[in-house]
Structure formats: structure tokens, C-alpha cells
Amino acid sequence: MTLRSALTAAALAAGLATAAHAQQPPLKIGLMLPATGTYAALGDAIEKGFRLYVDEQGGKLGGRSLQYFKVDDESDPSKATDNVNKLIKRDQVDVIVGTVHSGVALAMARAAKQSGTLLIVPNAGADAITGAGCAPNIFRSSFSNWQPGYSTGVVAAQKGYKRAMTITWNYAAGTETVKGFAEAFEKGGGKVVKDLLLPFPNVEFQALLTEIAAQKPDVVFAFFAGGGAVKFVKDYAAAGLRKTVPLMGSGFLTDGTLQAQGEAAQGLITTLHYGDDLNTPRNNAFRNHYAVAYKANPDVYAVQGYDAAQMLGAGLAAVKGDMNRRDALYAAIAKARIDSPRGAFTLSPQHNPTQDFYLREVKGEYNVVTGVAVKALPDPGRGCTM
Secondary structure (H helix, E strand, O other): OOHHHHHHHHHHHHHHHHHHHHOOOOEEEEEEEOOOOOOHHHHHHHHHHHHHHHHHOOOEEOOEEEEEEEEEOOOOHHHHHHHHHHHHHHOOOOEEEOOOOHHHHHHHHHHHHHHOOEEEEOOOOOHHHHOOOOOOOEEEOOOOOHHHHHHHHHHHHHOOOOEEEEEEEOOHHHHHHHHHHHHHHHHOOOEEEEEEEEOOOOOOOHHHHHHHHHHOOOEEEEEOOHHHHHHHHHHHHHOOHHHOOOEEEEHHHOOOOHHHHHHHHOOOEEEEOOOOOOOOHHHHHHHHHHHHHHOOOOOHHHHHHHHHHHHHHHHHHHOOOOOOOHHHHHHHHHHOOEOOOOOOEEEOOOOOEEEEEEEEEEEOOEEEEEEEEEEEEOOOOOOOOO
């Protein structure tokens, strides 16, 4: 073969490779999020955040356009396996993004682990997802339930409170968040004297508020989110407890809920991995883009959806959009440094964000950051053998 013919053959091969790359079909993204019920607004914000990052990249990740398949998970664990299998088996998606409810997410994680489908969890904090149920193809862009509970427990102990009561729904997100709070609070010298539980999504709080009033603890720690958080904060204030027993919570108590909570939320102290007023170029740009795109202010749920897309984008960029290179894809996501509106974060060996947790106080319709509760807090990932 002459030099000229060799060069021609090489150019042809390169051209064919480029054409093949350009002709890759759209990447199938399965969005399994709540579209109805208590958590509907949270699912909507997650999806908007995800799509915003994709739009900022010109509608492609790793050179691949995206095709979306959506399932309303209804925040119902009993329907979770059937719903996720619609995406895996019927739609044959390449990636699943979901969900909010921890009980639903646990079923999704089991299905993803069995099928080998890439799963990115943009909210549900069930500890087992990046603990005992961890897997190379499962990642989280949000938090573990333990993290915001633990960081709030640190702050409560620092404030000198000695006797605490906790209140939450009786499901994974609630009970695991409360355990995180108790671990830090008791390590700091306090004691949790009673845990109050009610079934999800029950919002009849009166009997439990009466018990709090009778026990007179130094502080109450609460985990609720969405519509349940709105009613709890209003009921707590209406019962007159705000004047006698300080209320603290994981940030979900006041995130995405402040407009509806109104005056009842003013002054509430929470910890979370995001605050509305983080004055950084990255957060300011994100908030501006989101406001322009959706005519609304973003919250932590939008950030987590946005970062789920960032994580996927980091993996796809490393493999040039080739989903067949799964080991390289997962390795790239695992070692990525995500330039998040919340502040840059990396992933723990169990694929959970190692991130700052901010101390926040409700002022008007904003969760105003007043400091850092715990810097670069990793989840312990207990039980993970990956």
C-alpha cells in the first residue's frame, strides 16, 4: 500500500467512526418521579433541574441527544417494582433518574442492581441505597437520610439543649433522619427522651403536639417534607409551641414550602446541603437560568436534579457517549468533582455526596445561610461491601 492510499484509508476509517458516533441513537432517560400527591412539586422541581443542565449543554450529554420516558411513581412503594420495570423492560431505558420517596427508591435500587441499569437518585435519602444496598451502577446526587439529621444534631448539642423529642413519619426517610440526629445529639451530651411517629402521609398532628406540650423538652427535631411539612409547621405554631419549645429540622422542613408556611416558619433553624442565598457565581448563575427558564425560584430539589444531570454528563463525556463502556462510565462518575450550585462536591466510595451542610434560618421566603453546620460531611456508608 502506498503512503497516499494508506492516508486515504485512515481518513476513511476516521470518517466512518465519526459518522457512527454522530448517528448514535438518543440516550433513553427514564424519569420515575412523583407527579401526583404530597411530593408532586418536588418531582417537578427535580425534573426541571435535570432538564435545565441538559439544555445548558445544547440538549446533549456526551454527544448524545436524550429521549425521556416518564412514570408517575405516586410515592407508593407497593407500586414501585411494577413502575420501575415499565422503564427497564418495556421502555428499555439506558438510565433511570428517581425518586423522592425512600421506600420507592429502595425498590428501584433493587431492580437496578438486578438489571444492571444505571440509576441516579436525585433525592431519596434511604441509607441502604449507598449503604448495604450499594452497587457500582447506583449513584446519588442528593444526600443520605443520616446526613441532615446528623448535622442538625451537632447544632442542637452546640446550642446546649439537653432533652429532645423527635417527630416524623414512620418510614425510611423519617426514621433514618431521626437516628442521625440522635447519634450526633447524644454524642454532644444530649438525650432524646421520646420519638413520635405517625404513618405516611398522615398529617393529623394534634395528639402528638399535645404530648410535646406535656413533656416540655428543650427542643423538638422534625422531619417532614412537601405538603406534610407545610401543615406541621403551621400546626406547631398554632398550638403555641413555638413560644415554649424551639423547633429544629432537617432542611426539607422549610425547603420548597416557605410561601405556603408563611409567618409560622419565620425564624426556624434547619441544616441542609443547600441554601437559597449562597452567594457564589455558580449558584447565582444557576438561579438566574432557572428563573428565566421556569419563571420560578429553584430549591434544593431542583439543585439535586441539576446535579444528577451533571453526574451523568461527567460519565458520558469520559466514554464519548458509549453506554457499552459501563465500567469506565461508572468510574468517571465516581471520581468526578461536581461543580454544584450547593458548592463543589465529590462522591464517597459508596457513591454518596461528601458535602457541606449549612446552618440556615428562615427569613421571609428564604432559607438564609448563617454558617456551616458541618464541613464536608461524608455518609458512613454502613454495610456497603462494593
